[in-house]
Amino acid sequence: MAEGNGNGGITGLLNDLSEQFRSSQVWTSIFRPGSPFRGGYSDTPRNRSYVVMNNVMYHLHPVKVKRHGVRLSYTLCLGGLSFFLFVVLTITGIFLMFYYRPTSPQAYIDIQALATDVAFGQFVRNMHRWGAHLMVLTVFLHMTRVFYHGAYKPPREFNWVVGVILLLLTLLLSFSGYLLPWDQLALWAFTVGSTMGSYAPVFGDSVSFALIGGVQISADTLLRWYVLHVLFLPFIIVLFMSVHFWRVRKDGGVSGPL
Amino acid sequence: MADIPEDILRRSAEARAKAEGRPVEEVLAEMTGEAPAASSPAEPAPAETEPAPAPAPPETAPAAPPVASGNGGIDVAALSVETGVPEAILLRATRARAKHDGLPDPTIATPAGGGTAVATAPPPTTTAPAPAPAVPEGVRTQRLLTVVKAGAIQQVKREPTDKVSVWPHLLAIEFVALLVILVVLTAVSIFVDAPLLEFANFNEQPNPSKAPWYFLGLQELLAYFDPMVAGVFIPTFGLIALMFIPYVDRNPSIRPSDRKLAIMIFTFFIVAAAILTIFGSFFRGPGFNFVFPWRDGIFFDDLLTILD
Numbered sequence: 001m002a003e004g005n006g007n008g009g010i011t012g013l014l015n016d017l018s019e020q021f022r023s024s025q026v027w028t029s030i031f032r033p034g035s036p037f038r039g040g041y042s043d044t045p046r047n048r049s050y051v052v053m054n055n056v057m058y059h060l061h062p063v064k065v066k067r068h069g070v071r072l073s074y075t076l077c078l079g080g081l082s083f084f085l086f087v088v089l090t091i092t093g094i095f096l097m098f099y100y101r102p103t104s105p106q107a108y109i110d111i112q113a114l115a116t117d118v119a120f121g122q123f124v125r126n127m128h129r130w131g132a133h134l135m136v137l138t139v140f141l142h143m144t145r146v147f148y149h150g151a152y153k154p155p156r157e158f159n160w161v162v163g164v165i166l167l168l169l170t171l172l173l174s175f176s177g178y179l180l181p182w183d184q185l186a187l188w189a190f191t192v193g194s195t196m197g198s199y200a201p202v203f204g205d206s207v208s209f210a211l212i213g214g215v216q217i218s219a220d221t222l223l224r225w226y227v228l229h230v231l232f233l234p235f236i237i238v239l240f241m242s243v244h245f246w247r248v249r250k251d252g253g254v255s256g257p258l
Numbered sequence: 259m260a261d262i263p264e265d266i267l268r269r270s271a272e273a274r275a276k277a278e279g280r281p282v283e284e285v286l287a288e289m290t291g292e293a294p295a296a297s298s299p300a301e302p303a304p305a306e307t308e309p310a311p312a313p314a315p316p317e318t319a320p321a322a323p324p325v326a327s328g329n330g331g332i333d334v335a336a337l338s339v340e341t342g343v344p345e346a347i348l349l350r351a352t353r354a355r356a357k358h359d360g361l362p363d364p365t366i367a368t369p370a371g372g373g374t375a376v377a378t379a380p381p382p383t384t385t386a387p388a389p390a391p392a393v394p395e396g397v398r399t400q401r402l403l404t405v406v407k408a409g410a411i412q413q414v415k416r417e418p419t420d421k422v423s424v425w426p427h428l429l430a431i432e433f434v435a436l437l438v439i440l441v442v443l444t445a446v447s448i449f450v451d452a453p454l455l456e457f458a459n460f461n462e463q464p465n466p467s468k469a470p471w472y473f474l475g476l477q478e479l480l481a482y483f484d485p486m487v488a489g490v491f492i493p494t495f496g497l498i499a500l501m502f503i504p505y506v507d508r509n510p511s512i513r514p515s516d517r518k519l520a521i522m523i524f525t526f527f528i529v530a531a532a533i534l535t536i537f538g539s540f541f542r543g544p545g546f547n548f549v550f551p552w553r554d555g556i557f558f559d560d561l562l563t564i565l566d
Contacts, residue, residue, distance in 0.1 A: 048423040048425050052423075052429075057424075057429075061424045063424060064421040064422060065424055065427075065428055066421055067420040067421060068420075070422055072435075077431070080435065080436070081435060081439050084436050084439065084440075085439070108457050111454055112454065124447075126450065126451055127443055133471075144524075144528060147503070148524075150513075150517060152503060153509075154510070157505060164497065171473075178470050182457070183453075183454050183455040184455040184456050185559050187458035188463060188464055189467070189468060191467065192468060192469040192473075193469040196476065196490070197489075199489040199490050200486075217460070256512060
């Protein structure tokens, strides 16, 4: 009997404490009105609106969407998943940067060391690599989904163009990362890929020179593509993603039902 | 008076009744124009001279006559009564029109009835004509200027759509999708290691050397076309063509049955790209020559390391 009461009492006390804590000034200054994390939240239509509207989420979603738009089979969440994979790749990429030096023998040694010396090193590298392949796939599938729904039609024409640029940037990001392990696979896959640029008419040699940072692939190429991979391309892609998401909201969210 | 929805009228009447301390029914009757309430002295138009019952009424009522005296001035008060448009708005409109036409301000020209014209002659210096309404301290009043029904000034084509709240309906789905992809990615990463071959060696080119899988379609094209065509023109043209889809496809319909041609063309290129990529990945061996993967083995390093 005493135990039962004691448990109830402790649970009650904890609930009270939690409620008090979630109503404190610090907490309520972090979570804006309507947040389910605040004390005294109730599931009302007004609060459901506030969850989105009073929140950074409002940049990505309106308060309400057409019912057909939330059907999983309509969008398959491909755009959202592409973005999520980008976030995963950013996080794992930052982790990898701590252990990687973009110089000639060292790059390869560092990648090897990930598997042997670094806690979860191999796992994070795997995630980064498979996530990158997956992102190429989801971005591509997102594009085909948008096409088959005719979701590029006015007023969404320009967002389609931004999307194509994002696809190109995704490919470039993936490709630029390909060279970094500095093994046979990386070197020769990159050689084949970058040779294509040298076929450009008239200024093919200049393109090739700029791409590989010299007349031949060398450690300079490695540094060049490392900077492109970890700084330049992510910066550009974030700019275009911002425009892309903004236009999704402004052009009327998800397209109409078929 | 315009056809105002019942509930709005009701709310408005309640607010005014509260402000003026009169019974709701009386105010409501007055507003609907059914019975110009006996007790309250005639308020010319519902929207005019807001809740200022105590001092104003006796004067405002006879204030109507002073029409068009002097140089063709316009009596805004009378016009307001006639049209039901709030006086302040009429006044502003009249002045604006006069200014636009280059005429002298017609509203100033009626100093007719001395103290009578409460509303007619607000000195041109100030625009707000309201002589501090007798509203009890601390009571907020709001004036309903006019109710414009949606269909009255513009044709609203949008039909009411069936909508659901993003929270929880969409966010919950997205969260689950995110978890699923995270679980899949984690599982794959636990069991399959990313490839790492020998140290890069410039003097030993593996045979075949293949680009990353998403470029293998292009590499496959290299087997058929001049490098400049396959490596530069086709991808560049492809990207530009992709970007121009929305500007070329002018068909406004999004129903698949209306877009057979567009879908056919797009599907053709997608399938072609997929076939080229698969071909380049699995059916090309040493020297980038044709092989059967089931007979000669797989020459696709990305996949090989997974299979190991």
